[in-house]
Amino acid sequence: MITKPTPVPAKKRTSIGSRRNPETETAVLAAARDLISERGYAGFSVDEVARRAGAGKTTIYRWYPTKADLFIAIYTTERSTFVPVPENGNLIDELEQYTTSLWHFWASHPAGAALRGLIAEAQGTPEALSALRDRFLPDRTADVRRMLSSAAARGELRADEVDAKVALWVGFSWYKLLVGELHDEDVIRSVMMQIAEVRRNS
Amino acid sequence: MITKPTPVPAKKRTSIGSRRNPETETAVLAAARDLISERGYAGFSVDEVARRAGAGKTTIYRWYPTKADLFIAIYTTERSTFVPVPENGNLIDELEQYTTSLWHFWASHPAGAALRGLIAEAQGTPEALSALRDRFLPDRTADVRRMLSSAAARGELRADEVDAKVALWVGFSWYKLLVGELHDEDVIRSVMMQIAEVRRNS
Amino acid sequence: MITKPTPVPAKKRTSIGSRRNPETETAVLAAARDLISERGYAGFSVDEVARRAGAGKTTIYRWYPTKADLFIAIYTTERSTFVPVPENGNLIDELEQYTTSLWHFWASHPAGAALRGLIAEAQGTPEALSALRDRFLPDRTADVRRMLSSAAARGELRADEVDAKVALWVGFSWYKLLVGELHDEDVIRSVMMQIAEVRRNS
Amino acid sequence: MITKPTPVPAKKRTSIGSRRNPETETAVLAAARDLISERGYAGFSVDEVARRAGAGKTTIYRWYPTKADLFIAIYTTERSTFVPVPENGNLIDELEQYTTSLWHFWASHPAGAALRGLIAEAQGTPEALSALRDRFLPDRTADVRRMLSSAAARGELRADEVDAKVALWVGFSWYKLLVGELHDEDVIRSVMMQIAEVRRNS
DNA sequence: AAATAATCGAGACGGTACGTCTTGTCTTAGA
DNA sequence: TCTAAGACAAGACGTACCGTCTCGATTATTT
Incomplete structure (x- = not known):
């Protein structure tokens, strides 16, 4: 109810086939970085990262099975x-x-x-x-x-x-x-x- | 997700009036202590503390407006x-x-x-x-x-x-x-x- | 979270002894009337009536055992x-x-x-x-x-x-x-x- | 406090993907119907419907943003x-x-x-x-x-x-x-x- | 006068519902 | 085979209200 969650996915990315899409990878990391610096640990959610990055949650979980992995990647x-x-x-x-x-x-x-x-x-x-x-x-x-x-x-x-x-x-x-x-x-x-x-x- | 959530409120306690009920206080702290040591930080929830202590959530929030306060009290x-x-x-x-x-x-x-x-x-x-x-x-x-x-x-x-x-x-x-x-x-x-x-x- | 609930009990009323206090009776009804017309059925609560009237909840429940009774009285x-x-x-x-x-x-x-x-x-x-x-x-x-x-x-x-x-x-x-x-x-x-x-x- | 809240989800239903799951839809409506006829308006809660249907509350709120919508659907x-x-x-x-x-x-x-x-x-x-x-x-x-x-x-x-x-x-x-x-x-x-x-x- | 009895305000209490949020799994449809 | 989208079960969050209760003060009546 508080925040319009910034839905803007900038551009549409779709699958490029059976290889990991580097554009998506970048977008996810960028979104995660922005989010953690804007809202801190509380307020950081995979859903929101996916939304901002225009990525599927599954995609994120495939690369970073744990939130910890995602944090390490951001770091x-x-x-x-x-x-x-x-x-x-x-x-x-x-x-x-x-x-x-x-x-x-x-x-x-x-x-x-x-x-x-x-x-x-x-x-x-x-x-x-x-x-x-x-x-x-x-x-x-x-x-x-x-x-x-x-x-x-x-x-x-x-x-x-x-x-x-x-x-x-x-x-x-x-x-x-x-x-x-x-x-x-x-x-x-x-x-x-x-x-x-x-x-x-x- | 893992465990049967221990519904047992042991005994029925009733109010002793418009002053803080020490029995409840004890029960809440005991439940919180048990819970944090059983399940750790994840798995610790005010809901579950209330359930185990047989206390209302409001009661807990009245005394410990923040989870931090509750942790300090346990400590x-x-x-x-x-x-x-x-x-x-x-x-x-x-x-x-x-x-x-x-x-x-x-x-x-x-x-x-x-x-x-x-x-x-x-x-x-x-x-x-x-x-x-x-x-x-x-x-x-x-x-x-x-x-x-x-x-x-x-x-x-x-x-x-x-x-x-x-x-x-x-x-x-x-x-x-x-x-x-x-x-x-x-x-x-x-x-x-x-x-x-x-x-x-x- | 939304509204400061107008706590102002205007004056302090105290018990007048073992008889029903007509001042309180008036205050409760007035508060109930105000509240229902301000906020409607949802938003009407005995808690809030008590707060506005500066009355104890028990007092209200003594006179109006049911919300229905209170509504009838207002009516x-x-x-x-x-x-x-x-x-x-x-x-x-x-x-x-x-x-x-x-x-x-x-x-x-x-x-x-x-x-x-x-x-x-x-x-x-x-x-x-x-x-x-x-x-x-x-x-x-x-x-x-x-x-x-x-x-x-x-x-x-x-x-x-x-x-x-x-x-x-x-x-x-x-x-x-x-x-x-x-x-x-x-x-x-x-x-x-x-x-x-x-x-x-x- | 009165009734054993009938937790029985009978069977486990899982998502069928990014389309509405008709099994869940049925289960929710059935649970809602049962509940309203057992307990009436008071005693009807989204929480309990979700519990009985083995559905998430979010799912129910997704389809029926208002209790009124749910009642209309039951009707x-x-x-x-x-x-x-x-x-x-x-x-x-x-x-x-x-x-x-x-x-x-x-x-x-x-x-x-x-x-x-x-x-x-x-x-x-x-x-x-x-x-x-x-x-x-x-x-x-x-x-x-x-x-x-x-x-x-x-x-x-x-x-x-x-x-x-x-x-x-x-x-x-x-x-x-x-x-x-x-x-x-x-x-x-x-x-x-x-x-x-x-x-x-x- | 002192004792008794009723009434009052305040608010603690156990419950429970609310509507929102997040998690990690799963499925579809498109490329 | 990988992707975006998003449905899904589960359940925690903190707030609000319910109706019951206990306290201690205040007052009117009875002794």
Whole structure:
């Protein structure tokens, strides 16, 4: 009763036969991106994506059997473009720059909302949880892991600390994303210094 | 879809007048606790809580205008009972014991699922987000903040590090909760050592 | 969600002890009248009457055990004032004037909506049906019956026709009320002539 | 609270694609018919129809946007089968036979309850009122109008009386239906004679 | 005066219906 | 074989109302 749901399918697309139609693929992803950034996790529905994309629901479910898969797809497009991986030999600077870039990316692109959706979804269904943990996380923490490993190789920290530090970094970034405090960039540097700190406690 | 929905309202309760009926309150909370631990966030519905508690939906909505409020209520009961706050003058030990207790609590009580639900809910609705950030978090991080502040008072770390360390601790614990790795207790000690580490980088 | 429901109880009334409070009685009836004329049958609720009247629901239910009773009460006040019973020895004129007055009354006072509500209510609950048939109807058709009986006494129609004619008159008036055609006064005269007609068929 | 709500979906029906499923259509109408005749207007709910029919509520609302539409659908099935239109050249006999058949139909089939529900519903919502007046009535009074017009063509009554007589007939029949006096068939003949009477008053 | 009894407002309560929404499955018809 | 369209069962959402109930205050009558 509230919203006229933007029925505009722009153009008519039809099947191109027994191969996946790339136009449709694009349209679905674009619609999903728009929707998640307009309305957030609540207000995101497969029906609405289909409507906006002018796609059949079946089509969407064929490619993305789980909402989680769809969120991952939304997230993945463009991330590498927008989050450059710095490499200047100074771990703290690298971490700070990378984290800042990432937060900007999250705040300014549908990807942030998509990740929030993915995490939320994972709290409900086991498939989404394993998609998050097994398919999403390893890839997405690779950059930070590499920075830390390089620093360890340079002797700046101990190799057996890397895992813990990665977990700390992911946890911190997610936490700020999930409570909606991405604007709070001032804390980044001091936290990254903390993470970069070599441990001397027994 | 899966289970016979447990229609059994056990006993008949009647109103005790125009003041809140504590029996009903108990029944609702108990039903909510059971439900979230049986079925998780998906599968948790106010309808079902009402059905199990033998309560009217209106009653539930009267007390808990938001699902978030209900989750907080589920979480809050018993937490203090089950998560003792250690105090032995050794920060790392305190953090380790406390975190371990908390993870046990999360893993073994509906509270864990409730917090997961609360965080998920917060990704959808602004009310839930502010409930999480403004009403839930400050209270629930008070213990750790106190431990760290005490340590700072003892000169074991710098006072201006406390906030960052609290955020790191919360982020890390949430992260492990959200990806379902609470069983992975081995990492706790090394991470707590990292958090407890005094920072010497500029 | 739509309407701020006009909560204003103007003044605070309190109990005057172990006797019925006439102020409250007046307030309830006034609120009920206002409500039914503002919102019609749907949109009429005891809750709202209580709210507007500043009365307790229990109080209302004490006096009017059934919604039907409340409708009858709304209807009854003022009817005699507004619907004069003509008496001029000409049956057709009497019927026409009386019917016209009645339709005006129905159209311009809450009473019309109240009767519609009463009839609708009677389709749902047996109590309302018997209130309508046994307590409401006999009284409210007495005037027309008297007109017809007088005409029969004057020899203008047969005595055994009266019942049928009363039923025809009631049916016709209700019908026009129920389909919302009270404005259609042009038909009144021809129908009343038809009703006043003496029957000559065997 | 009274009755075991008969959940029995007998068989599982599934979608037959992007066309309306006639099995479902039948099941919904059957359930609606049963329900209205078992429980009457109060006690009739879309929820319960859906439950009994094993249909989704959305499906029902798709076909019958208004309860009024559903009532009309219940009413319409089978009416022509059960209410034959007599044609023997004698207006009074025709009216009497037709009215008697109709009352029997109303009394013995869900249709009667459905019409009562429709009329009641029309007192609440404008949509239902216009459905009743504009979509239901013209069709359903066509038979009687035809009888009267034929009689007028035969010179038995004046053509300009027909409308008034139709209104009288509808009003009378509804009245008896609405006050639950369909068993009172004895009055039919005398009333029909009255209606059939040619008017001689000026 | 004190005790008793009725009446009041307020509103909590268990139920239940409303009409809308979303999910994931399924079918058709067209390319 | 893939597509858009959309029907479908299931059931949750949050709001509204029903009629019953309990409270504590207020008042009139009885003792």
